[in-house]
Amino acid sequence: MTRPAGVHELFELRARSSPQAIAISAAEGEISYARLNAWASGLAGRLIAAGVRPGDRVAVVAPRSPVLVAALLGVLKAGAAYVPIDLAEPAVRLGRTIEDAGIAVALADAAGTLLLRAQPVKVVGLEGTGDGIGASVPVATNDLAYLMYTSGSTGTPKAVMVEHRNITNLVTEPNFLAITPADVVLHLAPAPFDASTFEIWGALLNGARLAIAPPGMLASHELTDAVGTSGATILWLTAALFHRQIDEDLTAFHGLRAVLAGGEALSVPHVAALRAAAPGCRIVNGYGPTECTTFSSCHIVARDDDLGSRVPIGTPVQGATAYVLSPDGTPVPPGSVGELHIGGAGVSRGYWRRPALTAERFIPDPFDPEPGRRLYRTGDLASWTPDGLLDFRGRTDDQVKLRGHRVEPGEVESVLGAHPSVLQIAVALLRDDRADPRLVAFVVPSGTFDQRGLRSFARQRLPAYMVPARFVRCGSLPVTRNGKIDRTALRATIAEHPGAGRRA
Incomplete structure (x- = not known):
């Protein structure tokens, strides 16, 4: 027997072998592998009836929930690729994504439907449990599974094309962690963030339970x-x-x-x-x-x-x-x-x-x-x-130049992060009209904030041009919706510290 190539086909094997095992748990209740399989197959049938064909891109707009997981699986069962959309997506960026990905059909809950109201797409609602004529389209290992948009250096988001084989390689017998049917994987990452790939498919393709964290x-x-x-x-x-x-x-x-x-x-x-x-x-x-x-x-x-x-x-x-x-x-x-x-x-x-x-x-x-x-x-x-x-x-692409020298902020962060008084640190470049560019270190201290000690520590480990001109104490570092350090907010914080370009 030929091994199934698709993510959804491997899930179906799990559903057939352990139909009553719990696939998803959430505040709404528990869903078995058999029930999730039937739900997603029904959604696939509705997508195909709406005109979706193998290789198409389908937007999925829903918060972290069992509905979201069923929708992603339903898109794959239709032979299409999913494009996860954040409910907080600005309208202009959303329009660019719809146009760039060539999306004609979207799966959305009520809030997602409202978000898409001005977009030229056919919306298939996620109300109900997807009952009806089910479908599951076979795919090849190199068929597209999803598009995931990331920030572009030019300011225009770019989409990464991930294939079924890429996902199955990630979660099939990983060498860093065995995932078994006895495990419970918490689904915490936003769907447009690729950590969700590991969470969702790492659980469901290994027979584990996917526990849905509350939205937001x-x-x-x-x-x-x-x-x-x-x-x-x-x-x-x-x-x-x-x-x-x-x-x-x-x-x-x-x-x-x-x-x-x-x-x-x-x-x-x-x-x-x-x-x-x-x-x-x-x-x-x-x-x-x-x-x-x-x-x-x-x-x-x-x-x-x-x-x-x-x-x-x-x-x-x-x-x-x-x-x-x-x-x-x-x-x-x-x-x-x-x-x-x-x-x-x-x-x-x-x-x-x-x-x-x-x-x-x-x-x-x-x-x-x-x-x-x-x-x-x-x-x-x-x-x-x-x-x-x-x-x-x-x-390499965060490099800055200071007085003719190339400086990698990550290297400065790595060195200063080893100081015992530093819990977290982020380094940013200050540019203004009053002085030459200067490095500023934003520090979340573990206790006493010792600027002189940090400066001495840095001078002992870094060339003079890589020693930050100022150390700014922070209660916490700003975080984006995806949980990463918000570099844009850090630059705004620099503006709130007018002395940041002067040495302490």
């Missing part, structure tokens, strides 16, 4: 309640939310079997605090761009790990390869910094309708003998440690 951003005590109420055993958090939760309520982690965190560099003090407070919880530092399907490498923090000043991003996940290359494309020796390139089964098809950008970032893989294989140029700086682990060293 959760405060630390609400996250603790959601973990405890659902009985979650696996939790994924962005670095910013990971740090916040450890600062404010460590009890959230006590019942977990594993917590995965990433998106930005993890703070060593926070990881150490969690390791001490919840020794039974596996801590996984996950790294990966959207272009490579959520995770490309992971590091499992061992109980006896000497983390030093940085938490490694580890080794490639199953089916992936990683190379740290110099500008001429040759591998750099351990300890040397180069650009991280990712290859293997997680590498997506490229950017939707952006052939030039795809050719620039997705390049032929010279290290793979199989024709047609590609590497994704991440734009991230990395190095190999003597132990064979990847060490994240910042971004």
